[in-house]
Amino acid sequence: MYGALWRILPGPWPVKLLITLVVVAGALYGLVFYAFPWVDALITPQNDVTVGLGAAGQSPAWL
Template identity: 60%
Template sequence: MYAALWRILPGPVVVKLLILLALIAAVLYVLFAFAFPWVQTLIPVPDATLDE
């Protein structure tokens, strides 16, 4: 899968690396901005407190 992605990207190696870095950054942004907050609402978190 990764080899196929590498082959379809245009340009020399440096351009391919820059495109891949931009794609990785975009995926991480979408995960942290939308996916992870949505999943957090589905997972129950117990309220654990310590009494003195």
């Protein structure tokens, strides 16, 4: 399959490599900055988790 994709890209191999790198970089950018935050907002129940502090910002009694 990769061979077929490589053959349909235009130009000599340096141009094909550049096109491939740009497409892969664009896909990674889209995943990191759009897809993953969107999915995280759906699967994370809350984002305001505090560990070790009480409601008023005081330390717990066991500290």
